[in-house]
Amino acid sequence: MGRVGYNVLMQEDSFRLAVTKGAADHYAMISDVGELVEDQGQAVIKGFDAVVDWDKNDERLIVRFLKMDKKMGGKLGSLQFDLTGIDVKSGHGRSLKQPIAKAVGIKRGDAWRPKVLDCTAGLGEDGFLLAAFGCEVTLIEQHPLVYAMLRDAINKAGQGDEGLAEIVGRMDLRPGNAITTMRELESDAYDVVYLDPMYPEKKRHVSARTKKSIWFLRQLLGHDEADSDNTVGLFEQAIAVANKRVVVKRPNHAPPLINEAHKKPEASHKGKSFRFDVYPRH
Ligand SMILES: C[S@@+](CC[C@H](N)C(=O)[O-])C[C@H]1O[C@@H](n2cnc3c(N)ncnc32)[C@H](O)[C@@H]1O
Known part of the structure; x- marks a missing residue:
């Protein structure tokens, strides 16, 4: 062209x-x-x-x-994807009381931070938040256009103030299918594997208020059923490679992604609309 x-x-x-x-x-x-x-x-x-x-x-x-x-x-x-609007400066934004921080195992008063593999990078928002808490985060995105837009957003944030540059400095975005990436990993490479597959939308939640970027992802990618090959593949590989735990983000209205007799979430950290289910490594 x-x-x-x-x-x-x-x-x-x-x-x-x-x-x-x-x-x-x-x-x-x-x-x-x-x-x-x-x-x-x-x-x-x-x-x-x-x-x-x-x-x-x-x-x-x-x-x-x-x-x-x-x-x-x-x-x-x-x-365009934008990470600069995410609140990581106010008391609330920085707060380690946030459910995602607790779910990955961050404890207040403890300087240790898990090394995280975010297998579903998407808009990069959760990965950015974890990086803001001090975690080193590797993000994998399978969709080329989503990858490219997120790459742009990370570059853009890196040109912002020093604080933002420091945060995105802890984010390592890679293209590809995370299932394949995980198969090729050295054991113990990551403490936490983080999964946030596309979930079916609840009808009554479809509204003009739906964030444009989420709406875009839905149109582009549809959603993953809990029993799809992708979901099951992601979870199985995640459990096999996570050094400490797998964290799965789910909307509060949805059942756990995996809830079989031998694989139930051990804990769940609830936010306003989402919760973070924790599956410890066997
Ligand atoms: C719901 S979005 C994630 C949103 C993200 N947690 C955030 O905070 O912006 C899901 C994303 O995961 C990606 N994805 C799903 N399965 C994947 C896989 N097997 N490997 C890599 N990316 C995957 C999709 O392309 C989509 O961009």
Whole structure:
């Protein structure tokens, strides 16, 4: 296509998203973006009235919606992932009382921090929060476009104030399928494996208030059933590699991801809408 920023190359029956200008080499790793099709010089997200574009001012990928779901207020708009708005400075934001901090095993008054493998990077928000608590976090994202947008958000946050730069300095984002990544890991590489698969949405929660980025992920990726190969594969590998525990984020209304006789969450740390189920390593 030859436009600034990215190229979509047709390769037999798949597409390759390659950023050609203004971005770092890691985009070369992005491949097989089956969801992008070329239409009149634009990379259109298939089945989804949106295009992937290059924001010249910000030097970042941007998704521009050509039509928006009525549930999202019907307004046109655009989307970039953003980590800079996450509260890690106020007393509440910093608080180690947050359920996610407790779930990964952080104790107040103890300087030890678990090394975390976040197998479902997504918008990077949970990984960022854990990094803000001082954890070294490796994040894996399987979807090329989500990976690219998160890479942008991490770079952008790294150019922010020193505090933000320090936090994202503890985040190591890698592309790929986390099940494969975990199979290739040295044993004891991570204390905690963190999973937050896409969950089915409760109908009454579909509202104009749904955050645009979450709505986007749902449209792009659908959701994982609790018994899908992905969910089961993630959990089984996670239990096999976590040095201390596996933490699974679930909406409060959903049952535990895995709740079999020999694999029940040992503890659950509840927040307002989500809880964090803890499965200790056997
Ligand atoms: C619900 S989102 C995660 C949101 C994230 N916890 C956050 O705070 O922004 C789930 C993400 O996990 C990714 N994912 C699901 N299964 C994966 C796998 N096997 N390997 C890598 N990424 C995966 C999806 O592509 C999606 O981006």
